[in-house]
Amino acid sequence: MMREQVAQAPTAAPALLSLRGVGKVFSNGVTALSDVDLTIREGDFLSLLGPSGCGKSTALRLIAGLSTPTSGVLDWRGGGSLDRANIGFVFQEPTLLPWASVFDNVWLPLRLKGISRARAAPAVKEMLARVHLTGFEDAVPRELSGGMKMRVSIARAMVTKPRVLLMDEPFAALDEITRFKLNNDLLELWQDERFTVVFVTHSVFESVFLSNRVVVMAARPGRVFDELAIEAAYPRDEAFRTSPDYAALCRQASDVLVNAINSTTGPHHDGH
C-alpha cells in the first residue's frame, strides 16, 4: 500500500463545501447553530469537536441534507448541492438491519440504486475485506461484537465510494482498545481512498489523532469557536499515539476546548 509521508490535505486543496453564515433554529426556539462559517476542503479529515449541545450533530445533518438551515447557505463546490449518492453517513449506533446478513447490510445502498446482488457482490466483498470482515458475510448483526458492527456500518457507508464520509460520534460507545483499532483502520482507509471526512466527536484525543483539522465548537448558541491545524504527518500509528508531539497537540486542543466551554453564555458550564 502506498502512503505519503505528508499531510494529505494541504491548505491549497480546492474547497468542497463552504458553509456561510449557517444557522439552525428549531421550532421549540432552541438555536442549535448560529452563524457558522466553515470551508471543508477536498481530502480533509475534519473533526468537529465540542461539548454536548454545541450543534455538531446538527451541522452534520445539515451537510448530509437531512435537515435544512434556517439561515445561510451550504455551497457545494461553488454552486448546487452534491448528489446524495456522493455522501456516506455513519451514525453513532451501527444502525444495521437486524434481520439482514452482513453482506445484505453492506449491499443495501447499492440495492436501493437497483444493483442486483450478483452485480454488487464484488464491491461488497472488497469493502468487507477493507474493514477486515472477510468471512463474516453470512453472519447477522446480533452475532457480532460492537466493534464489528461498526465496521459493517463503515463498509455500508463506503460501498458506494462516496466523496464525503460523514461520521457522527461513531466510536463513542466502543471500548478504548476497539476504538484505537478502528481509528487506525479508518485512517488507513482514508489514506488509500482519498475521500473527505467530517467527523463529529467529543474526544480531544480521537480528534487530534485522526484529523488534519480540528474545528472546536461552543454551545448556547452552537457556533464555531476556533480551529486547529494538526500538522503531524500521516500515516499516524501507535507510535504517534504515544509520542510527545501527540501529547502536546492534545494539550493544545484541550486548552481550546476548555476556553470554548467557558465561553458558553448560558447558566450551565458543565457541558451537559
Place this chain on the structure above:
Amino acid sequence: MTVIDERALKLDPEEARRVRQERFERIGRWGLPLAIMILAIVLWDRICVWNAIPQYILPRPGVVLWTLYNDAGLLFSALLVTLRITFLSLALAVIGGVGLAVLFAQSKWVEMSFFPFAIVLQVTPIVAIFPLINIYVNNQTTKLLLCAWIVAFFPILSNTTLGLNSVDRNLRDLFKLNGATRWQQLRYLRLPAAMPYFLGGLKIAGGLSLIGAVVAEFVAGTTGQSSGLASRIIEAGYRLNAPRLFAALFLISLTGILIFLVLSLISHLILRRWHESALKQER
C-alpha cells in the same frame, strides 16, 4: 455456544446449586403442567365416582374419551367445517389486517381518519352484529367468515400498524440518504421491521379466529343453518348428551392449543435469526 461438561468442571456450591436449579426448571416447565393436568383428570374421575354423578350431568373422563372415539365421524367432520372457517378467516384477517396497516402507514392522515372505525368494529360484540349480517348476507359461509374475520383482523391490524411506525429513526435517515423510494422503504425497511409485531398479532388472531368461527356458528346454529362443531354442541345440549358435549369442547380446546403452538413455532423460526424475543428460550 459452548457446552460445558459439568462433571469435568469442579463447581463451587453456588454454581452447582445454579446448575441444579436450571435442570429442575427445564423439567418443571413441561413436567409440572402435565402432572397437574393428570391430577385434575384423576380428581374429576374420582368426584364422579364418589358422588355417583349421573353421566348426563358430568361424564367421567373415560366416557368422554370413549365418546370421542365412538362419535369420531360426526365430530371430526364437524371439526373440519369449523377449521375451514377458522383458517379462511385467519387468512383473510392477515390479508385485511396487513393490507389496511400498509395503507395506514402511507399517511398519518389515513390512519387518523380510519383507525377509529377499526376500533368500533373491534369493541362491538360480534353476537350483537350477527343479526344484521344475517339480514344482509345470504351465503352461509360468507356469513361465518365475515364474523370470524371481524373478530380476528384487529390484533393484526393494530400490531402491524405499530410495527410499521416504529422504525429506527436513523435507519429511516439512512434510506432517505440513499434516495430510497417509498416502495423501497416499505419493502426493505418497514415491513421487515414490523415482522415481530405482526407475528405477535398473528398469534392472538389465530386463537380469535377459532373463537370467532365457533361463536358465529353458535349464533347461526340457533337458526339451524350450521354444521360445525358449535352446532354439534348445541344439539348435544338439547339432547342432554353431556359426553358428546365434553368431547366437542375438548376438540375445540385442542384445536386452539394446536393453532397457538403452530403459530408460535412459525414465529420462532422466522425470528430466531435476528430478534431478541425469540432467543429467550435458548438461554
